[in-house]
Amino acid sequence: MKWIVWYFLLQAPIVLLGQDTLTTYKKRILEASELETLFSYYNQDGPNAAVTGGLGTEALTDATSTLVLRVPLNEDDVLTVDTGLSAYTSASSSNINPFDGNNPADAYDASSGASRTDMLVYFNPTYTHNSDDRNQSWSANAYVSSEYDYFSLGFGADMVRRFNDKNTELAIGAMAYFDAWNPQYPIELRPAFEGAVQGYTPNFQPFVEENRNSYSLSLSLTQVLGKKVQASIFMDVVLQEGLLSTPFQRVYFGDRKDFIVENFQLADDVERLPDARFKLPIGLRLNYYLNDIAVLRSYYRWYTDDWGITAHTANVELPLKLGDRFTLYPQYRWYTQTATDYFYEKEEAISSLNFYTSDFDLSGYTAHQYGLGIRYRNLFSQKRFLIFGLKAVDLRYAHYRRDTELNANIVTLATTFVLD
């Protein structure tokens, strides 16, 4: 594996520092400002909630609204401002305190109490500069997001070099996130619950470290392989450190007595995961122009990390042109992963272990996703709403099913306008 990393690293500076010829005509990178509005609705349910130790409802709904504004600052530079909010209702939030609802506490019911809803807001500006000959570009971006128990701050930069008559493109990027938890522990593990249930004395210690830092280095190489085919290879090297456990995800040990209040089993502990994780995903995209009606878009990714997980992802999409302006695109995605070394189903872990989780997102499983989208595109933006010229509308639906019985649906509507 190391030699692939070295191959990219050694090739990058040679290519990036190379010279290329100047073009005499300079086209604006972005002719006019564009506004993109995106809305998505997502829901899921399943029987393996991590908040209730691997057994319980995973019900979640999320509505996300996003605005992306792209403004050409001059012929070469573009400022992109991406901001949005995501409102969600989830069993994982509500069952942090399962006793605050109107019904008896139960892992298979999401409590109706105040903790069931939350909101994520984020802001992500990006500044991009392109060289006169359009063979180089670089960008810098920042990211900030906030929700009740989590704050994230990120900074990143990318550099792209095109050469070989723009038939080859090499990109390098780096990103760092500095995140902080406001840990929310299960209600029965908080000091106020002490002594509420006779004999219940979990050996629980709050986390000392409450920060999570993530660093990633991204490399990609795009190559035209012929008049109708082009491919990209991507690689990310990611290191995370700090609090990588989720503080409200319960764990039930097989060697501890069970305590049940109403219909709800009280936690023995919360998940404990190592404070560092190294991830290595490598992906390959290949697109082939079959004919004037159909294009084949394909993607494969291999992933490994030092928590014992290996995963494969394959995706195929077949955009079908319905006239000049409409495109229909069916999609199928297959995903499989092995379990982390630290995964235990409910009551399989024992209290003497150092690391354990019952989060089925880290278990071994296979998932299938079926999607269908339709896109309308008007290159000349003839349809106008006040100062907005309609450029594109994209409606997309996907159904996700995994063999752990988790099912999810997502609908996305994206609309792009050109501003006068």
Add this chain to the structure above:
Amino acid sequence: MGRFCLIALLVCSITSCAVVKEYDKVYLNDEAMQLGFRSSERFETTFQIYREAAAGANGGKSGGGCGCN
């Protein structure tokens, strides 16, 4: 894995094989041929990052954020 590395190296090594002139890129410039993911896919990518262990190598976000719901 070995097979994947071989394919990866082949793609990396053919950078000077294909030179398609700009005026011959009518198919490559088709919107459906673009190699990046569509903006309408971003929310799907987000929930996949939350629900799956694997992330990254797709031009999207590969770290940061909670994803704990």
